[in-house]
Amino acid sequence: MIVAEPKKLEEIKQMTDKFDRILMVGCGTCTTVCLTGGEREVNLMATALRLARKVEGRDVEIGEQTILRQCDFEYIDELKDVHNYQAIVSLACGAGIQGIARKFPEMPVLPGVNTKFIGFNEEFGYYTEQCKACGDCILHLTGGICPIARCAKGLLNGPCGGTNNGKCEIGSDKDCAWTLIYNQLERQGNLKQFKEIIAAKDFAKAGNIRSMDLRKAGD
């Protein structure tokens, strides 16, 4: 899933400062699962913002709605009375926020979260990045452990000199992906794979303005 973290109230307060009628929209998929942008978090954020504005003596009207997915236009259509508001705060990932922005081009759409990564929910409230969406998957070469996402330097040919007792040079709380990969390949009896030089990556596939067009699948 896509993992996001809530923006600080202070930042949301600042970006909504000039509006008195705000619609806060949650997303029922990824940001609900990572406890950042579901119905409950919309309610918490809206309540906090109302309180903050009340303290300043400037009331604000905040509508609360949560739809199943903000990255799907058919669900965005379910939003009600959008034009009664001056701005929308979206608690979806960056794609969801832009889904709302595209559907309501005349409205300011503001991000209520910072989108972080594609990853796992390891345990309650703890998430880790697993995939950089680099567009050129090599997990078959690395024992199912991604060095692009999980090695601090995205190395392709083994650990750097900073690896320390299986931990990363940028923090002893982080696993060295290449130690994990080595152990995994060893377990699978495939250290031969580890010794193969992996060529420099084609970063054109990870570049900006990417799209996928299934209409061209016959090419």
Add this chain to the structure above:
Amino acid sequence: MGFKEALAKGEFVITAEVGPPKGTDISEMVHHVEALKGKVTALNVTDNQSAVMRISTLAVSKILLDLGVEPIYQMTCRDRNRLGLQSDLLGAAVLGIKNVLALTGDHTTLGDHKSAKPVFDLESVQLLQVIQGLNEGHDMAGNELKGKTDFFAGAIVTPEANPFEPQFAKFEKKIEAGAKFFQTQAVYDIKKFHAFMDRASKYNVPILAGILLLKSAGMARFLNKFVAGISVPDELIQELANSEKPLAKGIEIAGRQIRELRNVCAGVHIMAIGAEDKVPDILAAAGI
């Protein structure tokens, strides 16, 4: 005699290193270089060492050439993409720089510009392949060069890395990718180093053991705590702690280590970290 030639002849080769300063005042660096001239075969020039921004390694390597000292141009993959790396390599070649040490580089978050975007478009193994390609007359994209390079490329290895096996496998990859010499991370555990050499010697690639000058017991403890792949044994720390002149003791220890390594590997690489003017004393202590 040049670095490559000295290694080929089987001489016990001494290299040391110079860290480019942060700022345009190079007087102290020049003083250090001059103190080492004639005492070492070549001097490494570090590349934004520890991810701390300093004068470019290319500029300082050229200054060394002008001062009559052979540089080993260190190149990390942290700050430049494949265009920048290759273009700097071609620049180095036309400036007369022969030796390149290919490194991945410390992560940006360890340095003094923590918000920088780390590049790592390539890494050490791939950079060695790129150098090999330039030597053959083509760039990474396969385009033909008008005039090829003639680099003597090397790499690093950490004989005391933990775990060691992945490190050794990477060492083998570096050889396959074109590394013609190695300089190692600091060596303190001679037994481990012997074990490493036993396995490495079949590749017939010259290895220069890293000698890191210990200036105090505190520094040794710091290295143990914060620097990956370095483990200073307790006996050495005690020796430094018991000494009234820890720097002199550190020089004595480094000299002793060099004597112990003399018949084990192709040479030593002395890292004095800011005390480059002490390298001649270390060599004297080693009986060289």
